[in-house]
Amino acid sequence: METVVFYQFVTDVPRAAAIWSTLFLLTLGLLTVLAARPERDRPADDPLPAAPTAREVAAAEAADLRRYAEEVAVAAARAATTAKRRRAAWLSAQEQMERAWTAYDAADTAARRFTGVRALPTPRTPHTPAEYAARERYLHRAAMAAYWRGDLSMAQLGDVFGHRHGWDPRRHPVEQEVLISRVVRDARLADYQVAADSERAAWRDAELAAESARTLAEEAYAAAARLRPNPVPARRTVAGALRPAVVARWRPARAG
Numbered sequence: 001m002e003t004v005v006f007y008q009f010v011t012d013v014p015r016a017a018a019i020w021s022t023l024f025l026l027t028l029g030l031l032t033v034l035a036a037r038p039e040r041d042r043p044a045d046d047p048l049p050a051a052p053t054a055r056e057v058a059a060a061e062a063a064d065l066r067r068y069a070e071e072v073a074v075a076a077a078r079a080a081t082t083a084k085r086r087r088a089a090w091l092s093a094q095e096q097m098e099r100a101w102t103a104y105d106a107a108d109t110a111a112r113r114f115t116g117v118r119a120l121p122t123p124r125t126p127h128t129p130a131e132y133a134a135r136e137r138y139l140h141r142a143a144m145a146a147y148w149r150g151d152l153s154m155a156q157l158g159d160v161f162g163h164r165h166g167w168d169p170r171r172h173p174v175e176q177e178v179l180i181s182r183v184v185r186d187a188r189l190a191d192y193q194v195a196a197d198s199e200r201a202a203w204r205d206a207e208l209a210a211e212s213a214r215t216l217a218e219e220a221y222a223a224a225a226r227l228r229p230n231p232v233p234a235r236r237t238v239a240g241a242l243r244p245a246v247v248a249r250w251r252p253a254r255a256g
Contacts, residue, residue, distance in 0.1 A: 069223035076216035083213040086206040093195070093202040100195040104188035107151070111181040136169035139176045143167075151184040 143160040146152045152160070160167045166179065 065223070065226055069220070069227055072216065072220045072223045076213070076220040079209070079213040079216045083206070083209040086202070086209040090199070090202040090206040093199040097192070097195040097199040100188070100192040104185070104192045107181070107185040107188040111178075111185040114178040114181055132170055135171065135173060135176075138173045139167070139169050139171075142173075142176060142180055146180055146184065151180075151187070153187070156183065156187075 139160065143152060143157055147154075147157045159165045163169060171179075
């Protein structure tokens with residue numbers, strides 16, 4: 001009897017294990033399929049989101065184009081304002097350069113009047129303390145007059161009274177006049193060179209600002225043209241031909 005029971009136990013246990021393994025695998029596969037289905041988290045009556053229509057896509061694209069056109073138009077207006085300001089600054093720098101050149105030309109003409117003086121002998125005067133004192137007074141008066149005319153700076157006037165940088169009160173008044181005219185001419189030349197450098201820098205800034213304004217104006221025109229539903233090629237060509245004339249006013253014409 002015990003042998004029969006033992007035989008049944010040995011033969012039935014593997015069969016039961018195989019059945020339970022099969023049921024476990026089927027259950028695991030069913031759970032995997034249910035978890036992968038998207039309909040599990042969405043109600044049965046909830047439809048799938050519909051794709052946007054062609055009209056909605058066109059409306060979104062039109063809104064993007066309109067927003068871009070507005071942004072470019074604002075940038076073009078700001079660039080035009082900057083171009084105007086830079087052009088005004090260049091014109092002001094050009095006027096300053098012309099005034100500096102006029103002042104230098106006048107100083108150079110005055111200095112040229114003493115060109116032949118160097119070939120003439122210095123007038124002979126008695127070398128007395130009174131004569132040297134008179135020469136010093138003359139130098140100081142001439143230097144003060146040049147200072148009040150704006151021909152000498154405060155530093156140069158200090159050099160005159162301090163007898164520095166070649167200012168010798170013992171020289172003859174004619175030599176003092178020659179020296180003063182040369183110093184004034186050199187100072188005017190330095191002023192003109194500074195003004196010319198400033199004018200060139202202002203001109204470059206005006207040119208860059210004008211080029212930026214022209215580019216943004218063309219981009220703003222193109223963006224506005226893209227907003228039209230059916231642009232006419234002929235009108236677009238005519239407008240394109242007129243654009244350089246409109247944008248050209250932002251380009252400063254540098255005087256030769």
